[in-house]
Amino acid sequence: MRRFLDLADFERDEISALLELARRLEKCPEPHALAGKILGLLFFNPSLRTLASMQAGMARLGGTSFVITPGQGTWQLETKLGAIMNGAAAEHVREGIPVLASYCDALGIRAFADGKDLAYDLAETNFNAMAELVDKPLINLESAANHPCQALADWKTMDDLQVPRGGRFVLSWAYHPRPLPLAVPSAAVHMAAMRGMEVIVARPEGFALPPMIMDKARKAAARSGGSVRETADLTDALQGADIIYAKEWGSTAHYGDVAGDARLRAELQSWCVRNDWFAKAASECRLMHCLPVRRNTAIADEVLDSPRSIVQREAYNRLVVQTAVLYQMLKGV
Amino acid sequence: MRRFLDLADFERDEISALLELARRLEKCPEPHALAGKILGLLFFNPSLRTLASMQAGMARLGGTSFVITPGQGTWQLETKLGAIMNGAAAEHVREGIPVLASYCDALGIRAFADGKDLAYDLAETNFNAMAELVDKPLINLESAANHPCQALADWKTMDDLQVPRGGRFVLSWAYHPRPLPLAVPSAAVHMAAMRGMEVIVARPEGFALPPMIMDKARKAAARSGGSVRETADLTDALQGADIIYAKEWGSTAHYGDVAGDARLRAELQSWCVRNDWFAKAASECRLMHCLPVRRNTAIADEVLDSPRSIVQREAYNRLVVQTAVLYQMLKGV
Amino acid sequence: MRRFLDLADFERDEISALLELARRLEKCPEPHALAGKILGLLFFNPSLRTLASMQAGMARLGGTSFVITPGQGTWQLETKLGAIMNGAAAEHVREGIPVLASYCDALGIRAFADGKDLAYDLAETNFNAMAELVDKPLINLESAANHPCQALADWKTMDDLQVPRGGRFVLSWAYHPRPLPLAVPSAAVHMAAMRGMEVIVARPEGFALPPMIMDKARKAAARSGGSVRETADLTDALQGADIIYAKEWGSTAHYGDVAGDARLRAELQSWCVRNDWFAKAASECRLMHCLPVRRNTAIADEVLDSPRSIVQREAYNRLVVQTAVLYQMLKGV
The missing domain is CATH 3.40.50.1370 (Aspartate/ornithine carbamoyltransferase)
Known part of the structure; x- marks a missing residue:
């Protein structure tokens, strides 16, 4: 798996297999599966579950993560093409994102909707422009109109019950x-x-x-x-x-x-x-x-x-299903 | 050890044994003791020693940590029961804390005194309400009226000298x-x-x-x-x-x-x-x-x-004694 | 190597050997070389490449890092000697830096120029005062008038091409x-x-x-x-x-x-x-x-x-050369 951006990119069978893998890893952890692998996490927006569970998921598999939060310890990043950058942002995603991708084995990006133009947001204009810059496996940690990690965790939660x-x-x-x-x-x-x-x-x-x-x-x-x-x-x-x-x-x-x-x-x-x-x-x-x-x-x-x-179980399943996504993405790569 | 919240919860003999363990691990590190274990660290207040030494302690034992700082990369968390949440806080600790606990093997929480009502603070109302929500091993990283990691490091510092x-x-x-x-x-x-x-x-x-x-x-x-x-x-x-x-x-x-x-x-x-x-x-x-x-x-x-x-030695001993606390809490669990 | 503060501290032969090591580790990673080692990272100023690549470099070698960002989750740190500290800073670097050094095997510090007095900045007054407090291996992550990690990456980039x-x-x-x-x-x-x-x-x-x-x-x-x-x-x-x-x-x-x-x-x-x-x-x-x-x-x-x-290659080479610096500094120590 190179990209986990939208459940719609997968067949039902593939989702079932992913959930099966999640259940297997939950029962029989593989604490060395991703030894030496690095996950980069880029958060343009706040997070609690995603921030903690992605790091925990990598750690459960023996891998490591780093977290970048533009505007907090890192420059603000410009996302618009062709911008004349004389404002607050010191760096453009066209530099920042390939650089981060070059430091890791997979990258996760969270970038909420702008909330101004519906068509712009529904087209995932912002996220897609960033995704194009990434030549490593990529995970959508919530974009303008999608949240596949949440959807997968919710699916498993209903299966569990x-x-x-x-x-x-x-x-x-x-x-x-x-x-x-x-x-x-x-x-x-x-x-x-x-x-x-x-x-x-x-x-x-x-x-x-x-x-x-x-x-x-x-x-x-x-x-x-x-x-x-x-x-x-x-x-x-x-x-x-x-x-x-x-x-x-x-x-x-x-x-x-x-x-x-x-x-x-x-x-x-x-x-x-x-x-x-x-x-x-x-x-x-x-x-x-x-x-x-x-x-x-x-x-x-x-x-x-x-x-x-069952909100607690949904949140816990974020860890469980993401561990499977990371495993499938990075194991043996 | 399931909880490290107050030295008063332990007998003198138990404290002596813990300090003995700390000295042993200082001399003979066990770099794989907590392989695969995860420590969650929740900081409602700033930290330097605790933030660095808890992460370092886990790493010395082969484990991993993640850090959550409400209001910095994470939503602000509401702590009051029954609150009608139409203000700044986007999430209640009644959700946030069990979720974080479900992602780790032990949780550390820092939550300073409110500083408004003495009886409220002395009763550890805030910290105890959060502690009740945690079904994993729990460490007090400084609460309204306690700081057991500091107290234990101070004890060892005086023994050392x-x-x-x-x-x-x-x-x-x-x-x-x-x-x-x-x-x-x-x-x-x-x-x-x-x-x-x-x-x-x-x-x-x-x-x-x-x-x-x-x-x-x-x-x-x-x-x-x-x-x-x-x-x-x-x-x-x-x-x-x-x-x-x-x-x-x-x-x-x-x-x-x-x-x-x-x-x-x-x-x-x-x-x-x-x-x-x-x-x-x-x-x-x-x-x-x-x-x-x-x-x-x-x-x-x-x-x-x-x-x-001897303030430097006290600070260094934070790492030494916390390593023992983590070891006793998580080894063999 | 105890300190990586300025390329001028090294002979050309030593730089060549460091770049050779960087190329070797890039081709033949050593994912357990720094197992159990801890790198402390102290950022007085924002960072993207340095923050991500130093953490990634340690992880590639099997080590761990912690990040301290004064004013974000950590107290502001005073740097001036003899200060009467009744302002915003809650801690002096004379305490904070030796404490952090005591928690890790090597420390990296980023501290930009004050930008007020040229002689003060050129003399690296601020950085040197902090460096004197560190009794562990030390890396300059950009000081008032130097950035040796960038310079080394730039050197390698030109060699590569x-x-x-x-x-x-x-x-x-x-x-x-x-x-x-x-x-x-x-x-x-x-x-x-x-x-x-x-x-x-x-x-x-x-x-x-x-x-x-x-x-x-x-x-x-x-x-x-x-x-x-x-x-x-x-x-x-x-x-x-x-x-x-x-x-x-x-x-x-x-x-x-x-x-x-x-x-x-x-x-x-x-x-x-x-x-x-x-x-x-x-x-x-x-x-x-x-x-x-x-x-x-x-x-x-x-x-x-x-x-x-070739800006992307320069940035990627930050990771490659820093991995060599960390390896030379911490392997076998």
Whole structure:
């Protein structure tokens, strides 16, 4: 495996094999598998799980990592082509990224959406421009519209708990004080569709997922026997849910327009997941969230502290599945 | 050993065994003892010695560490229960800490005192709430009112230099422009009392150590044959001292009241340790301090640069004793 | 090797042997050579290449590193002797540096010029004061007026590409919005002179390199058969150049005087390296730069993106030569 950028780049069989490898390495660790290998980690945005679990994953396999955080101990990096660099950024990614790639055996990059132009972000303009500069194995640690490590961990989490392949997966919008990127909702609907689930996206008016994201998920559903639909009727969506996957994101009707987004958002504080959301769900219905989550804003304490919540297992599975990705990418290379 | 949170959790014999192990590993390193083991380090506050020596200690034993610093490359973490998280913190410790614990074999946490409510801080409310969330071995890297790694290193430092078990240990308040936490003075008086020393706390009026701290030290003294008393008469305290342990802390009479503290503090700039402090001390009397120290504010150059100062050895012993703690915690687990 | 602070501390034969070792380790890695060894890295200033490549170099040899960045997760460190520390810095380097040295097998320090007093900076007052406190092997990761790791990488880069030992090496001043330190120009002219090249420094009036730097380079040239001269006539300098080494630096006529520097600088935006700079150069003439570089400010895209540019190879060679330095310093110690 040279690149782990999007679950859509893989066949279902390949994902199954990767999850099988993850389970094997979890049971039978191989502490010397990546001895002498180096993973470079480039974070343009904050991180807790990714930062810790990527380092831990390399260490579990006997490898090493280094972390670069532009603006914190490192120069700010310019990403725009043709820029006349007389501002804050001291270095361009066209230099910085190939240099970092030359110091390691694989590189991981996190670069969130700009949040100004929807088409620009959906096209992964920024991430792709950087990816083109990397001649080593590359991992997407969350880009404008994707988060394959999270999606893979979520898939394994549902497998672990025997959530039915054809079960009902409700991705519900949740309240947050500010607009957040589309990376996780986009990755989650595609992953659930690819897993063969009945996917329902429940979100207020003005927060519909872009057609490009929905179409990609529908294409995956068509191959797996799943389905994908969208609704503003939360009550209806939650009926019979096997999974409620809560996620905050910005208004797509007002993308890049903070004031327009805020006007809609102000009325939506009731989209905080509470126990009563599970009233008509399947009895075993679980709560998923990629974390970080704002308690009592996006999800109430009563839900996060209940046995329905499997957010800890999702986070732990980040380590487990990434270990498999690193192994497959770097072992024997 | 599952937890290293407070020297008071151990018997004197156990501390002696730990120091013996530290000396053994210093002489005969075991560079593969913790191969494959991972230490997570969570720093809510700045660090130099702890940050470097914990990483170095793991590396000396063949293990690996990762460092998480909320607010620097990582989200700010909320610590209060029941918080409605619509402010700066993006994640709650109730999620963040179990997640980090799931990525490592042992976790170290540094979380200084809030400095607002004395009872809240003395009860270790904050640290204990986090400790409850950790199901892995846990190390206190300095909490509101404790610093066991420092205390253990100080103990070893005195043993190294054959400072008598029954010698006179003077903990003296020292000037600092701002109120600092009670963690080190609290840990130092308890440690010296547990070691069997004649402990004298010399501090200006308004800076008495809280009864809870003094009582704990007195209890340790009662078991070890030591003693503990407090005085505002510095000259008297310094007579015959074997150790002058300088430390800055905030007014306990005005805890959390910066203005009240500042009024007292303004008159106390003479509490800067100078050579003449040693005039009536024992001839071999040493100067100890946990570092960082402000030169010519808390302690004069003439003292820090003299052979009396053993602050470097204390700092070096942080590495030595922590290596033993990590070994005992993680070897064979 | 106990110290790697300045290429001038070594004979040409020793540099050749170091470069030979670098080539050998590049071809035949020794992934266990430094098992159990620890490198401490202390960065007073931002870094990308140095930060990543020093960690990668230790990892390639089986060793470990820790990174300390004063003011980011660590206290600010005071460097002035005799300071009354009632300001922002919580710790003095006289404590901090020996402590860090005691935790590792070798220490690397980066500390840029103060940029106020030229004599103070040229004398390496700051770096030398810190170096005196270190009783372990020490690496200069860029000081006020030196950058030996960069110089060694640049030397190897020219060897790799068979740039003639007696070829023409033009160090040209390049535009930057602010005055930058003299470390790289100083190290580059000395390195090229020591390599035996015909060195020409091309710079606007007011930006002459200080006599101390030129004299040191001339001394090296005298031993190697090279030469060193300086000119304000860029067109003349570029004729027949084998290497154009672009570098930004501050006015030496107005050192520490930002306004005076800015007045000169405002007229110098044409000193941005473009394709036409190579018109009368040797046909194989290459563009070198230590990075980071501001695109279209110091060097145009058309040059950086052309085959003339060997900046990536210079950066990659940082890893290669530093691995040799670390190996020679720490192997068998």
